[in-house]
Amino acid sequence: MAVQLPIFMDNHSTTRVDPRVLEAMLPYFTDDFGNAASRTHAFGWKAEAAIEASRETIARFIGAESGREIVFTSGATEADNLAIKGIAEYYGAKGKHLVTSAIEHKAVLDSCKRLEKDGFSVTYLPVGKDGLVEPAAVEQAIRRDTILVSVMLANNEVGTVQSLEEIGKITRAKGVLFHTDAVQGIGKTPFDVRKMNVDLASLTAHKIYGPKGIGALYVRRSRPRVRLVAQMDGGGHERGNRSGTLNVPGAVGFAKALELYEREGAAENERILGLRQRLYDKLTGRLEKVELNGDWERRLPGNLNVSFSFVEGEAMMMAIKDVAVSSGSACTSASLEPSYVLRAMGLDEDLAHSSIRFGIGRFNTEEEVDYVAELVAAEVERLRAMSPLYEMYQEGIDLKSIQWSAH
Amino acid sequence: MAYSDKVIDHYENPRNVGTLDKADEAVGTGLVGAPACGDVMRLQIRVNDDGIIEDARFKTFGCGSAIASSSLATEWIKGRHIDEAATLKNSQIAEELNLPPVKIHCSVLAEDAVKSAIEDYRKKQAVRRALAGEGASRADLAGEEASV
Numbered sequence: 001m002a003v004q005l006p007i008f009m010d011n012h013s014t015t016r017v018d019p020r021v022l023e024a025m026l027p028y029f030t031d032d033f034g035n036a037a038s039r040t041h042a043f044g045w046k047a048e049a050a051i052e053a054s055r056e057t058i059a060r061f062i063g064a065e066s067g068r069e070i071v072f073t074s075g076a077t078e079a080d081n082l083a084i085k086g087i088a089e090y091y092g093a094k095g096k097h098l099v100t101s102a103i104e105h106k107a108v109l110d111s112c113k114r115l116e117k118d119g120f121s122v123t124y125l126p127v128g129k130d131g132l133v134e135p136a137a138v139e140q141a142i143r144r145d146t147i148l149v150s151v152m153l154a155n156n157e158v159g160t161v162q163s164l165e166e167i168g169k170i171t172r173a174k175g176v177l178f179h180t181d182a183v184q185g186i187g188k189t190p191f192d193v194r195k196m197n198v199d200l201a202s203l204t205a206h207k208i209y210g211p212k213g214i215g216a217l218y219v220r221r222s223r224p225r226v227r228l229v230a231q232m233d234g235g236g237h238e239r240g241n242r243s244g245t246l247n248v249p250g251a252v253g254f255a256k257a258l259e260l261y262e263r264e265g266a267a268e269n270e271r272i273l274g275l276r277q278r279l280y281d282k283l284t285g286r287l288e289k290v291e292l293n294g295d296w297e298r299r300l301p302g303n304l305n306v307s308f309s310f311v312e313g314e315a316m317m318m319a320i321k322d323v324a325v326s327s328g329s330a331c332t333s334a335s336l337e338p339s340y341v342l343r344a345m346g347l348d349e350d351l352a353h354s355s356i357r358f359g360i361g362r363f364n365t366e367e368e369v370d371y372v373a374e375l376v377a378a379e380v381e382r383l384r385a386m387s388p389l390y391e392m393y394q395e396g397i398d399l400k401s402i403q404w405s406a407h
Numbered sequence: 408m409a410y411s412d413k414v415i416d417h418y419e420n421p422r423n424v425g426t427l428d429k430a431d432e433a434v435g436t437g438l439v440g441a442p443a444c445g446d447v448m449r450l451q452i453r454v455n456d457d458g459i460i461e462d463a464r465f466k467t468f469g470c471g472s473a474i475a476s477s478s479l480a481t482e483w484i485k486g487r488h489i490d491e492a493a494t495l496k497n498s499q500i501a502e503e504l505n506l507p508p509v510k511i512h513c514s515v516l517a518e519d520a521v522k523s524a525i526e527d528y529r530k531k532q533a534v535r536r537a538l539a540g541e542g543a544s545r546a547d548l549a550g551e552e553a554s555v
């Protein structure tokens with residue numbers, strides 16, 4: 001079967017809406033378009049019923065006790081902001097210290113930065129070369145004035161899956177609230193707020209074949225009951241936690257996306273893992289000096305983040321322009337700084353510039369993987385033939401021994 | 408980021424990729440940038456006795472704009488006198504390739520690489536003259552200087 005170009009292999013950035021999700025959503029744009037807050041007529045009741053059913057599905061999927069623990073938001077950026085700033089504002093009188101990791105999404109890191117300007121202090125835990133946070137480091141970082149620990153379920157660049165169960169044991173024992181940005185891991189790796197003692201969790205639909213613009217914050221309501229201060233003022237929707245007319249089709253699509261995972265997730269993850277292995281085997285079978293970034297075992301099934309030594313990432317992406325992937329190279333960013341995640345992992349900067357993230361998803365096929373592996377290998381060879389670093393490597397010159405002219 | 412057609416052309420069909428013998432007296436080598444910064448350019452020139460750049464070669468580790476800048480630079484300096492080649496400005500490269508502001512430094516690197524290759528060549532020549540001067544007559548030296 002011939003592959004269709006372009007190929008989308010960047011499923012950490014977003015995903016295609018599953019046709020079954022779209023189908024479930026459609027009626028809520030047309031016949032059932034009511035406002036879920038309208039208490040006085042059938043249009044409103046129908047919308048509200050759809051919202052409540054969606055809440056229940058989401059709650060069930062993450063092991064929450066009830067749908068009332070789900071606060072709908074516009075996505076995970078908003079959920080992260082609400083969790084961190086909302087908790088800080090509510091519990092700020094109790095303590096002004098937070099613990100997070102250096103590889104969190106910017107929605108978490110920049111929320112923390114904002115709090116630092118407001119007099120809070122934040123500990124950014126380092127990660128090892130494996131891209132993992134040491135639970136013991138969480139324990140050591142917790143102080144008497146710590147109110148929140150925020151560690152993501154899975155990283156969006158290197159796909160590493162953190163030990164939430166161990167971290168949750170620590171936070172629970174110390175009486176500190178535990179937030180996780182579960183965006184990348186949900187459906188793809190086990191996640192259960194009860195088992196992991198998670199008190200707040202940020203979710204978004206568009207990474208799981210649902211629509212963009214809808215997400216949720218799980219907020220535990222018992223043992224302990226978590227309180228927060230709303231960051232969006234208005235009509236008092238979502239029990240006052242987040243004002244704004246609810247995105248009914250979005251919520252329905254979000255729930256449908258999770259239902260598909262309930263039914264098909266295990267088989268799908270198995271298949272995607274096979275594709276990831278196939279891609280890795282083909283690339284490393286043909287090319288030397290392909291460095292894996294992040295732990296191999298504790299990783300999302302669809303994630304492959306590798307550095308093709310001696311080849312710059314943006315040049316690589318330009319070479320494979322019919323394949324959508326992403327790179328931690330500085331050249332792709334306005335800041336000209338390579339990925340902070342890879343740097344936090346202690347990766348040599350040149351390797352950070354050479355990194356490519358493949359994100360394999362539901363709609364990728366074996367044929368696509370074969371095509372991508374072939375194309376990438378050929379282009380890496382072409383670019384290495386043009387690379388002074390590769391030539392030096394072949395001549396046995398240690399690149400670290402050279403005095404480079406920094407600029 | 409959208410690339411200009413000229414960047415794409417040079418990137419897909421780079422001119423003058425390759426390596427010259429850096430031990431050769433007639434070859435000047437410029438190596439600029441740093442792996443940690445994500446860009447390294449090596450540009451080499453072979454200069455004849457009249458000071459004309461007969462051949463220019465490059466290898467670049469960097470983004471598409473960096474590869475295109477070095478490719479274009481080699482194309483421009485080939486056949487020119489080193490004094491003229493030394494006046495090449497990064498702005499000319501940036502303009503020709505239509506580089507956006509964030510990619511200007513790629514053209515700066517190409518300018519630096521050309522200058523550094525010429526400097527290396529001149530140094531080699533100075534050493535050669537100095538060595539030659541020890542045994543050779545003043546007439547030889549003068550003759551050589553006139554041609555440089």
Ligand SMILES: Cc1ncc(COP(=O)(O)O)c(C=O)c1O
Pocket residue numbers: 012013074075076077078105107152154155156181183184203204205213215
């Ligand atoms: C780990 C993580 N957190 C948060 C977000 C932001 O989610 P959203 O696009 O729903 O705001 C993303 C995706 O961009 C992500 O990967």
Ligand code: FES
Pocket residue numbers: 330331445446468469470471472473509510512513
């Ligand atoms: S080499 Fe990094 S932007 Fe051109």
